[in-house]
């Protein structure tokens with residue numbers, strides 16, 4: 132017999148198989164020996180009680196019958212070397228990679244054009260950025276093999292469960308080397324140290340099956356005849372032709388947005404969010420969330436998720452990284468962007484999280500007017516106004532830091548009380564931080580919303596509003612400030628045939644899993660279309 136059994140255990144018990152077996156036997160009213168084996172279907176932490184943190188487990192239990200390990204669904208890929216159908220995928224982020232894998236399943240040849248380098252060469256560019264404050268605009272935390280997903284935190288949860296099959300995406304990650312626990316944890320996480328191996332394994336399969344994977348191939352133009360996309364041109368003068376083009380260039384490919392606009396291809400401004408990254412000592416967050424002086428060794432470093440309406444504007448935490456590092460995630464030499472990641476063990480002494488405020492098109496237009504920064508593409512009717520707003524704040528942040536990606540920073544209570552921080556504690560951000568009045572960097576509607584937001588969050592999480600916490604500017608690449616429209620059913624651009632906007636940059640995803648699901652979705656639609664032709 133097999134049964135799904137739910138247990139609520141103390142942390143030490145939840146990771147001790149012998150203890151679990153005992154509780155299973157008790158719950159079944161049978162002996163320990165009758166249980167031939169079990170595996171976890173779900174695991175979550177419940178830290179609501181001040182007395183005890185609980186681990187909730189759902190266990191597939193085998194009773195008096197042979198035990199079978201969890202079956203990992205393995206997807207098989209076809210050899211596409213001789214496929215007469217070819218699809219260009221611009222961008223090798225999660226959207227592009229999962230689209231490519233889906234084409235391999237269906238026997239269609241993907242041709243991936245990626246502006247950045249492979250994961251290994253990319254790592255060297257990241258080291259130079261972190262150590263020397265020098266950025267390679269084509270190879271950084273956003274650009275290169277695996278896109279923004281490779282050196283990301285690798286949290287694999289999404290709220291967009293209706294947009295695709297999350298379990299299929301997680302299974303594929305396991306097939307390419309991720310740990311099985313991502314299949315049952317409530318908040319699955321891979322970690323920056325493990326992602327590059329997984330992305331490399333995906334590339335190897337794509338190439339082994341006859342797909343093409345070309346690095347340092349920045350797409351700089353579209354080949355369009357009678358409103359039909361025939362192919363693309365790359366920066367080195369080469370042209371590539373295919374049956375369709377998936378544009379999965381991510382939220383940081385401003386040159387692509389500019390190119391589309393310049394060619395009168397329809398794009399739209401899209402509201403996004405901008406703010407700062409906040410860093411606390413991890414021990415402080417643990418003590419708040421787990422209600423104890425020291426974290427139980429069986430519990431992971433704790434996280435939080437905060438959201439509040441302040442002056443009718445959303446203020447919320449974003450991409451929280453327990454035991455993490457703040458990373459320089461800009462793509463240009465004169466712009467400062469911060470984001471966060473953590474290794475699989477999440478064993479750094481800091482907890483960081485984006486804390487951002489929603490930005491509408493009218494806010495950006497107001498800002499430009501107030502700052503007397505009226506230039507091209509800063510008007511209410513320009514699709515690039517929000518992108519230019521994002522860029523201006525990033526440049527202000529870079530200048531406030533004094534260059535080399537040193538980040539302007541303030542202590543949290545000082546930030547909220549308009550006080551300059553005369554000293555700053557240690558911070559995980561490697562290029563360095565400098566004390567700065569962030570009122571001079573952030574637009575006032577964002578600054579004020581954050582000032583208020585921090586105080587409110589301090590009431591929700593006693594201890595969060597602290598001068599031991601740092602506020603680091605600027606977290607600005609939360610999602611795309613531009614949408615590339617597409618037909619809701621055919622997923623094709625409404626004006627240009629064979630152009631398929633995809634992933635986060637086009638405005639259809641926000642994170643690794645949703646971008647991967649969107650890549651699969653677009654690939655499936657193109658496959659159906661090709662097969663019915």
Ligand SMILES: Cc1cc2nc3c(=O)[nH]c(=O)nc-3n(C[C@H](O)[C@H](O)[C@H](O)COP(=O)(O)OP(=O)(O)OC[C@H]3O[C@@H](n4cnc5c(N)ncnc54)[C@H](O)[C@@H]3O)c2cc1C
Pocket residue numbers: 221222223224225226227244245246247272273274275276277278279280281282283284285286287288348349350351379380381382383384387450458460470471472633634635636640641642643644646
């Ligand atoms: C530091 C960091 C931490 C993050 N942590 C998480 C996390 O924990 N969980 C999560 O879900 N999300 C996280 N994210 C966000 C996540 O990485 C993105 O949402 C996701 O990668 C978007 O996927 P995408 O394929 O749509 O675009 P991207 O990953 O941005 O990929 C786009 C690709 O297109 C390429 N490209 C751009 N322009 C061109 C061109 N002209 N020609 C050719 N190629 C081009 C780029 O080089 C890039 O490789 C993090 C991001 C960062 C930077």
